[in-house]
Amino acid sequence: MDDIDRSLVRLLEQDARRTYHELSKDVRLSANTVADRVRRLRASGVVRGFRAEVDPAALGRALTMVSDIRLREHVDRTAFEHGLRSVPQVVAGARLTGEYDYQLRLACVDPAEFETVVDLLKRDHGVRELRSRLVLHDIEVDASGLLDLA
Amino acid sequence: MDDIDRSLVRLLEQDARRTYHELSKDVRLSANTVADRVRRLRASGVVRGFRAEVDPAALGRALTMVSDIRLREHVDRTAFEHGLRSVPQVVAGARLTGEYDYQLRLACVDPAEFETVVDLLKRDHGVRELRSRLVLHDIEVDASGLLDLA
DNA sequence: AATGAAAGCACACTGGT
DNA sequence: ACCAGTGTGCTTTCATT
Numbered sequence: 001m002d003d004i005d006r007s008l009v010r011l012l013e014q015d016a017r018r019t020y021h022e023l024s025k026d027v028r029l030s031a032n033t034v035a036d037r038v039r040r041l042r043a044s045g046v047v048r049g050f051r052a053e054v055d056p057a058a059l060g061r062a063l064t065m066v067s068d069i070r071l072r073e074h075v076d077r078t079a080f081e082h083g084l085r086s087v088p089q090v091v092a093g094a095r096l097t098g099e100y101d102y103q104l105r106l107a108c109v110d111p112a113e114f115e116t117v118v119d120l121l122k123r124d125h126g127v128r129e130l131r132s133r134l135v136l137h138d139i140e141v142d143a144s145g146l147l148d149l150a
Numbered sequence: 151m152d153d154i155d156r157s158l159v160r161l162l163e164q165d166a167r168r169t170y171h172e173l174s175k176d177v178r179l180s181a182n183t184v185a186d187r188v189r190r191l192r193a194s195g196v197v198r199g200f201r202a203e204v205d206p207a208a209l210g211r212a213l214t215m216v217s218d219i220r221l222r223e224h225v226d227r228t229a230f231e232h233g234l235r236s237v238p239q240v241v242a243g244a245r246l247t248g249e250y251d252y253q254l255r256l257a258c259v260d261p262a263e264f265e266t267v268v269d270l271l272k273r274d275h276g277v278r279e280l281r282s283r284l285v286l287h288d289i290e291v292d293a294s295g296l297l298d299l300a
Numbered sequence: 301a302a303t304g305a306a307a308g309c310a311c312a313c314t315g316g317t
Numbered sequence: 318a319c320c321a322g323t324g325t326g327c328t329t330t331c332a333t334t
Contacts, residue, residue, distance in 0.1 A: 088295025145238025
């Protein structure tokens with residue numbers, strides 16, 4: 001993990017489809033060596049993958065909610081997590097410690113759709129309680145800061 | 151937004167570096183047409199970009215916290231958001247409605263590091279109150295569900 | 301780890317259906 | 318919207334340091 005690897009990760013974070021040849025000009029190494037380094041970053045797990053980023057707003061889902069969730073007693077957590085796959089509005093989720101069991105991020109067309117999702121989660125997925133709020137906007141953060149300390 | 155576009159987005163979500171030629175075999179169109187479609191998806195904003203995904207745990211930061219934050223009075227929100235760029239542990243953030251002003255995601259090496267981040271946010275970034283909990287694990291969700299309804 | 305050379309591929313264009 | 322052909326540029330492998 002040297003400076004060059006850090007630069008490569010930063011560049012690929014901005015555009016994962018940059019060619020090795022382009023990257024090589026930025027870091028002043030041969031395209032060959034760049035390809036080697038990127039393969040190593042992937043193999044070591046530092047770079048988990050290259051993903052297309054989808055914008056829910058461009059698909060008409062401009063309303064994003066964050067919902068803390070408490071499950072009913074005796075609800076199997078694995079089943080709950082797996083069941084979320086059938087709810088297309090769920091765009092992210094995590095199990096947390098503390099007062100609530102999970103936190104979900106829900107991308108909805110409008111409040112009416114959010115309402116149906118809330119009802120669905122309560123009726124079919126073992127959700128006992130929700131505490132939701134609206135996402136006003138996301139803060140852009142690059143992951144390159146993490147690299148500085150590694 | 152037809153079935154083929156949906157497939158392409160799904161495939162590029164899994165691996166954003168797939169070549170147009172590879173994609174063309176999956177969707178049974180020419181590489182050319184696939185490139186056209188991907189360009190259109192990008193131009194329309196549905197695909198916002200292609201990003202390398204970095205794994206904090208592979209860099210020794212296995213402790214991820216979610217922190218709800220309330221700012222002190224008279225703290226400028228733009229300044230706060232901009233100032234977060236200098237805190238490398240901040241890997242995501244959003245402004246929310248409700249009881250708290252923001253929610254951050256903090257990737258830390260250990261509790262001691264988290265403690266220093268908490269102190270830093272309070273001392274230098276106008277944070278009045280934090281409510282934090284540990285991320286036990288993230289739930290894997292693909293964004294392709296969003297596409298089904300568009 | 302890094303490099304250059306060369307073969308094989310992929311990409312962007314153009315033009316055509 | 319889709320495809321084929323072409324020139325150019327990119328990726329990969331191998332030999333070398």
